[in-house]
Amino acid sequence: xxxxxxxxxxxxxxxxxxxxxxxxxxxxxxxxxxxxxxxxxxxxxxxxxxxxxxxxxxxxxxxxxxxxxxxxxxxxxxxxxxxxxxxxxxxxxxxxxxxxxxxxxxxxxxxxxxxxxxxxxxxxxxxxxxxxxxxxxxxxxxxxxxxxxxxxxxxxxxxxxxxxxxxxxxxxxxxxxxxxxxxxxxxxxxxxxxxxxxxxxxxxxxxxxxxxxxxxxxxxxxxxxxxxxxxxxxxxxxxxxxxxxxxxxxxxxxxxxxxxxxxxxxxxxxxxxxxxxxxxxxxxxxxxxxxxxxxxxxxxxxxxxx
Numbered sequence: 151x152x153x154x155x156x157x158x159x160x161x162x163x164x165x166x167x168x169x170x171x172x173x174x175x176x177x178x179x180x181x182x183x184x185x186x187x188x189x190x191x192x193x194x195x196x197x198x199x200x201x202x203x204x205x206x207x208x209x210x211x212x213x214x215x216x217x218x219x220x221x222x223x224x225x226x227x228x229x230x231x232x233x234x235x236x237x238x239x240x241x242x243x244x245x246x247x248x249x250x251x252x253x254x255x256x257x258x259x260x261x262x263x264x265x266x267x268x269x270x271x272x273x274x275x276x277x278x279x280x281x282x283x284x285x286x287x288x289x290x291x292x293x294x295x296x297x298x299x300x301x302x303x304x305x306x307x308x309x310x311x312x313x314x315x316x317x318x319x320x321x322x323x324x325x326x327x328x329x330x331x332x333x334x335x336x337x338x339x340x341x342x343x344x345x346x347x348x349x350x351x352x353x354x355x356x357x358x359x360x361x362x363x364x365x366x367x368x369x370x371x372x373x374x375x376x377x378x379x380x381x382x383x384x385x386x387x388x389x390x391x392x393x394x395x396x397x398x399x400x401x402x403x404x405x406x407x408x409x410x411x412x413x414x415x416x417x418x419x420x421x422x423x424x425x426x427x428x429x430x431x432x433x434x435x436x437x438x439x440x441x442x443x444x445x446x447x448x449x450x451x452x453x454x455x456x
Contacts, residue, residue, distance in 0.1 A: 194427035207423075214427035223411065231407040234317060234393075235385045242325045242332070243381060247374060249329055250336035251362050269330025281395035284323055285310060311400035320396060320405075335377070339370040375453040383440025386432045408432050 163170060189204075194214055196207040218224060249269065256262045272280075287294050288309035296306040309315050343366060351361045390409035397405040408428065416425025448454035 191426065191430055193423050194430045196423060198423040198426075210423075214424045215431060217424060218428050218431065223406070226403065227406055227408055227411050230404055231386055231388055234320065234407060235388050237317060238321050238324060238388070239381055239385075241321050242328065243378065245325055245329045246332035247336055247370065250333040250340060250370070251366055253333075254337065254340045254366060255358055255362055266330065269333070271330070272327040273331035275327065277389070277391045278395060280323065280327060281392055284319060284396065288319070308400070310396065310398060313401050313404045316396070316401040316404050320392065324392070335373060336370050339373045340366055343369050372453045375447055375451060379440065379443045379447055379454070382443040383436055385439055386435050 193204060193207075195209060195211055196204065197210050197213075198204065198207045253262050253265060256265075275283075286292070288296070290296055290306040290308045293309075295309070300306060309319060347365050348361055351365060356364070386408055388407050388409060390413060393405055393407055394410050394413065397410060409432075412425045412428050412432075415421050415428065444454050444456065
């Protein structure tokens with residue numbers, strides 16, 4: 151019976167061999183760039199030396215992990231990463247949904263396209279260029295923001311040097327840059343809503359807000375749950391480029407996160423084994439959070455990735 155089943159599967163594959171051949175490049179890319187590098191994860195458990203190589207370096211077990219857990223920067227780095235990640239999630243996750251719902255219910259389609267274009271455009275600005283713009287606009291000497299508040303009699307503010315402002319600048323500039331692009335998937339989901347549902351609701355006396363609440367929002371809820379699970383699975387993976395580009399000695403106590411710490415330890419201080427241990431710890435925590443968020447979502451709402 152088992153042999154017959156295997157023959158049936160093989161026959162189905164041969165029957166659709168052209169389609170499976172299309173999958174080969176993607177599978178090769180996945181194997182080469184995602185699975186083969188896992189071989190190098192053992193560096194985190196060795197006293198790695200370039201001269202000796204991976205297999206020639208002595209095994210030290212959990213020594214690098216213990217070193218990270220006992221380091222004076224451990225608590226600060228974890229707290230900074232979590233606060234920045236959850237703040238970004240809380241601010242950036244609902245806004246694309248609200249934007250998609252509002253534009254979907256907007257009557258003037260011409261203006262809708264203009265608004266969509268305007269909100270999409272910042273996404274295509276390079277992270278480095280974006281950070282340069284932020285630093286330039288908020289400069290205490292030549293920044294446009296300080297020039298404006300200077301006309302009001304307010305003393306110039308070093309925004310990038312104020313620890314209390316750095317997280318707000320990081321998060322809300324990211325929300326502005328990504329909200330248009332993030333709303334695309336919700337627009338796609340809303341395009342599947344039958345106009346007959348809105349017509350029936352209008353006949354029953356439902357106003358625009360009630361139609362959004364009872365028709366549009368339940369339609370995109372499964373998509374929103376999926377994206378929320380994926381975002382929760384990358385809580386510890388706060389983007390390196392933007393945090394590093396906006397970082398300076400004055401805001402280091404709130405801007406030092408796991409990704410920037412790994413870069414400084416691994417590249418600048420030339421300690422690849424220790425930085426690999428920190429990166430592996432980061433990946434494991436993200437995997438656990440992803441699995442946990444998926445399990446909770448499946449039990450509460452029957453919406454899950456698997």
